[in-house]
Amino acid sequence: MDLMKRYYVYAALFAFALTSCVKEDLEQGTPAPAPGTEVKLPADAEAGELLIKFKPEMSDILDRTFTRATRNGGSGVMTRSGIPSTDEILDILGGYHFERIFPRDERNEARTREAGLHLWYKVKFDENADLHEAARRLSLLGEISAVQGNHRIKRAYDAKRLKTYMSNAAAQRLSATRAAEDDIDFxxxxxxxxxxxxxxxxWHYNNTGDYSFKENNPDAKVVxxxxxxCVEAWKxxxxxxxxxxxxxxxGVMYTHPDLEANMWKNDGEVLNAGKDADGNGYEDDVYGYNFVEDTGLISWTGEGNTGHGxxxxxxxxxxxxxxxxxxxxxxxxDGSGSGVKIMSCQVFAGDMSSTLDQEAKAIKYAADNGAVILQCSWGYISADANQAIFGTVLGPATEEEWEATYPLEKEALDYFIQNAGSPNGVIEGGIAVFAAGNEYAATPSFPGAYSKCVTVGALxxxxxxxxxxxxxxxxxxSAPGGDMEYYGKVGEEDPEGWLDEGGTPVMGYGSVLSTxxxxxxxxxxYMDxxxxxxxxxxxxxxxxxSYAVQKRRHFKADEFVSLLKQSVKEIDDTYLKGNKLYYYTHNYASAPATKMALADYRGKMGTGMVDAGKLLKAVEGAGLEMKLPNMYVSTDGSATLDLAFYFENGRNLTYTVSVADAQIAEASVSGTMLTVGGVAAGSTKITVKPSxxxxxxxxVTVRKNAGDSGWM
Incomplete structure (x- = not known):
């Protein structure tokens, strides 16, 4: 204990000396730090903002400052850190905002701290301050381990173009109740x-090769x-x-009649209640959270929204x-919500987009609230994109450059990949899926190109x-992404489309149809x-x-990703020779045909086209069989377990439960949920019998200080 006190006295004295030097440097213009210490900032970083990560030794000081800021219902926003050297720099910069990036969620605080995410803070200061100089000076402080800029993520699509076509399509509104009568016998x-x-x-689910859109371009192929x-998998x-x-x-339109039943709902929250009922750090997050506008209200009707989500x-x-x-x-x-659930983590709202700290919050929120797959159709512009067309702000060229420029983004993704799911569930860890990008470029964009993510090309x-x-x-x-630059009728400008009131497609035939x-x-x-x-x-x-749930198979995330990559349709044999002609830009009347050499794509579109039927068959013999895990509870606490994961056809069964020693623990079943409560210290056996x-x-082991995930 005395040693710890001496350490902090030393740290404080060192910090005082360092701040004096830094202040003198900034005010008197003494020589700049040595080359190599400059922080790499993206060209479009937000003025007057930086994201900083402190070293673990600063945890106690930061925790005390944070506790004061959240006392009596405080928001957690501060002006200073409580660390003298950091605050000295903030004084010089005109700092006015100091905030822990990830809100405290007691259910997940332990693993948040283990991952070091509690050490990330956002600081705001005078927008006229030199951002590079501010970042460099903060990075020199002994208590700070990382500094990065804060900029806004970009859509991987042209929102203005989509918005225009939505306006043109308004008169072609489709009845929300029913499309046309089937003329295909299923x-x-x-x-x-x-x-x-x-x-x-x-066609992207069940391609019969018999689609009329190939008639627009006689040379276009439909195979x-x-x-x-899907058809084989659905069986x-x-x-x-x-x-x-x-x-x-x-934001996902959670009231859409073809989505509503399959929307994720946080039953602990109520819309517009203005209250964080479940204590996860977010108010009113019923269907997810709007990270752009910091509200539980998911939006989709504002100016600039395209319907993309x-x-x-x-x-x-x-x-x-x-x-x-x-x-x-x-x-x-069966139309009643038997499908997988969609959680809306809104990172674009109208003409606005999330900053990097908001994006990181969204990723962590997904992991902490039950998501096991992260669906991300966005990213930076490819480093190989044509700058004359896509602008001068290109994304990172290598994983090393990406990690150096966006360390918070990497740590948030790592947190999801490592912490989503459960060791007692169908998957341990999470799967982050990203679009490769739409820049006609020979390298995919980051962060999807990160080796731990799944990056998807379009066919x-x-x-x-x-x-x-x-x-x-x-x-x-790779997977179906459509291609109206290939299938579109020459002379027609609109590359996408919709269904008319009778349910007949209006253009967009070679695109992907969805809600x-x-x-x-x-x-x-339709969208491409x-x-x-x-x-x-x-x-x-x-x-x-879902099939793994049905078959009681358990996977680690990387094992399942490997299975996904192996369960594909061969495509490289298609690229041995030949060319594909398409009409670049969306005005086919004036654009010349562009020749695409297929050999250039051989070995560069991934392992193949994903195949749901093959994946489900592979799941049957892979992973580990799931059996009821042992549980740990406290004497005055309880823990729950979904029995559906551990019995064949488990969601359709009924269960009875018995406890060998009722003096140690008690148990009950409601639907498929088993609840175990601790009575007294000791251990006992629980037997679950399915119908x-x-x-x-x-x-079940009961101790005074135990939690449902192990010893505390």
């Missing part, structure tokens, strides 16, 4: 649900089987509500079997790369992009995990 496909009307236009093989599984996919995008969500989990609209890859089978309906897709060795897999809205009303529309390919992979992964299949036993 009865012979063996689907476990009555096919929704617009499934016939979703039967160029799809993600085995259609989704499971325990699997949650976080959509980091524009709603479109992406529909590909993953539009409700199947409800007699309306489209199908989702993992949308269930047309004939197995060839979409004209716009980024490609390269950083792409992991949408027009003028704030539910609709269905790696943004559209990406949710196909998220949906297939979610369907695979069908074999019973299982588990050991």
């Amino acid at each position: 009865s012979g496909l063996g689907l476990p649900f009555e096919a929704d009307p617009a499934l016939k236009y979703q 039967a089987g160029c799809d993600v093989n 085995m599984c259609t989704g499971d509500p325990s699997i949650v996919v976080a959509v980091l995008d524009e 709603t479109h992406v969500a529909g590909t993953i989990a539009a409700v199947n079997g409800n007699g309306r609209g489209v199908c989702g890859i993992a949308g269930g089978h 047309d309906a004939g197995f060839t790369p979409s004209s716009f897709t980024n490609y390269g060795v950083g792409v992991d897999v 949408w809205f027009i003028d704030g009303q539910p609709a269905y529309g 992009g790696t943004s559209m390919a990406c949710p196909h992979v998220s949906g297939v992964a979610a369907l695979g995990l 069908a299949g074999q019973e299982q036993t588990m050991i």
